[in-house]
Amino acid sequence: MSAATAPSHAEAPINKALTKEDKIDLYREMVRIREFENLSLEQYSAGKIGGFLHAYIGQEAVAVGTISLLGDNDHVITAYRNHGHALAVGMSMNECMAELLGKATGCSKGKGGSMHFFAPDKNYWGGHGIVAGQTPLGVGLAYGLKYRELKGCALCYLGDGAVNQGAFHESLNLAALWNLPVIYIIENNGYSMGTSQKRSSAYPGCLAERAEGYGIDWEAFDGTNLYEVRARTQVAVERAHETCRPAVLEIATYRYEGHSVADANKAVYRTKDEIERYKREHDPIIVWREVLVGEGVFTEADAKAIDKAIKKEAEAAVIFAEESPFPEPESIFEDVYWEVDNKTEAGATGRHFFND
Ligand SMILES: Cc1ncc(C[n+]2csc(CCOP(=O)(O)OP(=O)(O)O)c2C)c(N)n1
Numbered sequence: 586m587s588a589a590t591a592p593s594h595a596e597a598p599i600n601k602a603l604t605k606e607d608k609i610d611l612y613r614e615m616v617r618i619r620e621f622e623n624l625s626l627e628q629y630s631a632g633k634i635g636g637f638l639h640a641y642i643g644q645e646a647v648a649v650g651t652i653s654l655l656g657d658n659d660h661v662i663t664a665y666r667n668h669g670h671a672l673a674v675g676m677s678m679n680e681c682m683a684e685l686l687g688k689a690t691g692c693s694k695g696k697g698g699s700m701h702f703f704a705p706d707k708n709y710w711g712g713h714g715i716v717a718g719q720t721p722l723g724v725g726l727a728y729g730l731k732y733r734e735l736k737g738c739a740l741c742y743l744g745d746g747a748v749n750q751g752a753f754h755e756s757l758n759l760a761a762l763w764n765l766p767v768i769y770i771i772e773n774n775g776y777s778m779g780t781s782q783k784r785s786s787a788y789p790g791c792l793a794e795r796a797e798g799y800g801i802d803w804e805a806f807d808g809t810n811l812y813e814v815r816a817r818t819q820v821a822v823e824r825a826h827e828t829c830r831p832a833v834l835e836i837a838t839y840r841y842e843g844h845s846v847a848d849a850n851k852a853v854y855r856t857k858d859e860i861e862r863y864k865r866e867h868d869p870i871i872v873w874r875e876v877l878v879g880e881g882v883f884t885e886a887d888a889k890a891i892d893k894a895i896k897k898e899a900e901a902a903v904i905f906a907e908e909s910p911f912p913e914p915e916s917i918f919e920d921v922y923w924e925v926d927n928k929t930e931a932g933a934t935g936r937h938f939f940n941d
């Protein structure tokens with residue numbers, strides 16, 4: 586049975602509530618990520634991008650499905666494989682592509698690069714290069730929500746390799762101890778750099794099960810079909826909103842590209858057959874397109890027209906980025922400390938915490 590026809594979560598209230606236009610928008614969002622990433626890789630090969638670049642291709646249903654559930658008081662934070670989440674929260678291709686090319690019009694003014702997309706106005710807190718470094722920050726976002734008595738949650742994404750970092754376990758401890766509305770989403774793509782999950786992690790049945798040691802609710806499920814991702818994530822989001830309870834969700838997914846653009850061993854640690862099988866049986870975009878065609882939401886021809894329009898949007902973003910200026914050299918001193926930029930007394934004296 587293919588993921589498109591498997592007993593579906595289409596009947597879940599959160600999915601029943603989707604209009605035809607909503608469903609097409611979800612398709613559009615996934616294709617936007619795929620196309621943006623394809624062009625990013627091209628720009629990298631052309632030597633226009635410095636540093637690293639970690640493509641999200643293959644994992645689109647996770648970011649799009651989970652973020653589609655969020656409201657005004659919900660927040661998002663993730664690791665370095667962050668382009669998909671950025672587009673899913675509503676950032677433009679222009680500001681993202683410009684950031685990749687190090688331009689002043691980029692979302693981080695060209696000073697963050699691929700791993701550091703940020704949009705505080707969209708409750709999007711990056712983009713972090715230190716493996717699991719975002720997990721204590723996820724606790725902080727959730728703490729802030731509870732402290733201000735806001736009904737919201739923080740979705741904090743991490744990889745299957747990041748679960749072994751101490752910071753993640755310290756975060757789980759505090760999330761459970763203080764009952765904070767943080768939802769950890771382990772995007773399990775099977776590998777951390779060139780190391781498979783089986784070679785790097787000790788676990789009984791799955792990685793999320795470790796949450797049990799902290800008394801935290803957990804779930805493990807497949808990340809191919811948007812209906813499933815939305816229905817099963819919604820349970821945790823609603824619970825966090827109502828009771829602040831944290832959760833750990835492990836979502837099975839797959840990355841088609843190497844760990845990053847600099848993955849010299851990408852053909853060595855996994856077989857071509859494995860990659861081809863995922864593309865054939867688990868591609869989230871193909872599966873969603875089949876679902877929508879099956880439901881009569883749109884036709885194959887409609888889907889192709891959407892694909893074409895998105896290709897144009899991505900190409901225009903490359904032109905925008907190329908034509909944008911690089912940041913002025915002096916701007917390297919800006920955006921380091923908020924206090925300095927805003928000329929506060931603490932910024933002038935350099936004494937932020939200790940006055941004596
Ligand atoms: C603390 C720390 N250790 C090591 C690295 C190098 N590193 C970067 S990504 C990565 C693998 C992480 O894999 P995973 O958590 O599964 O995420 P994925 O890349 O699959 O999305 C490693 C070891 C790092 N950035 N930070």
Ligand SMILES: [Mg+2]
Pocket residue numbers: 744745746772773774775776777778
């Ligand atoms: Mg991984």
